[in-house]
Amino acid sequence: MTVKxxxxxxxxxxxxTTPVVPAALARAVRALGGPGVDADDIVAEYWRGTxxxxxxxxxxxPLMVTETEVYYRELEGAEGAPYPGVVDVFAALRAQGRALAVFTGASSRAAGMLLRSAGLHVDVLIGxxxxxxxKPAPDGVLLAAKELGIDPVDIAYVGDSPLDLRAAVGAGSRGAAAAWGHLYDQAERADVVLSGSSAGT
Structure with a gap:
């Protein structure tokens, strides 16, 4: 299988985004009358989705749309720092004529805000x-493949979480583990492990 x-x-x-996203969500939850939660509590709920x-x-x-706006107001102006090497890798892929595609469990709106703040521009954004x-349902990987106009078997999905790697398996794609990420688990099977402290290693 060749990765295209x-x-x-x-x-x-x-x-x-660990310094900014959990904090923004925790503040929003408190503002909406919910319990006091910390970053670990928030990260533990990432698997739920948006x-x-x-x-x-x-x-x-249930929350009204006007209430969910609280989170986006808290997130406004937040900066998610790119990991070392990410900007260079994106530049190299762009120079090769490769598409830059992202599938994240975050909402597309939140992802767009964070990617723009980091100076990263993508061709395909699936939220x-x-x-x-x-995740771990493969739906987002399959949708990304459709948007890219290629077969899912020709994709490698790069992610730090076991849920990312399981989504890749479900889509019939390759799973590349980002070992620098905060949810990386070396016990989770991956087709390749991108190790080290940066995306460029």
Missing amino acids: ELVWDMDGTLLD PEVIMEHLVGR GDHVSRP
Whole structure:
């Protein structure tokens, strides 16, 4: 199987958002009358999907659209720093004429805000709001393949979380583990492990 295109996870893979996203979500939850939660509590709920889904779970009730805006106001101006090597890798891929594609469990709106703040421009952005099932379901990887116009078997999905790697398996794609990410688990099977402290190694 030849890899023709890469699809990237965002949080913990392209961007170190651990200082900003959990804090913004925690503040939003408190503002909406939910319990006090910390970064670990928030990260433990990432598997649920979009920020809206996570907030509803933690607040304990359905939220109106106007209420979910609280999170985006908290996120406004936040910067998710690219991991070392990411900018260079993106530049090299762009120079080769390769597409830059991202599938993230975050909403496409939040992802767009964070990627722009980091100076990363992508051709395809699939957010958790674009699919009916969150990772580890393969829906986002399959949708990315469709948007890229290639077969899923020709994709490698790069992500730090076991859920990312399982999504790749479900799509019939290759799974590339981003070992620098905060959710990397060496016990999770991957087709290749991108090791070291940067995306360029």
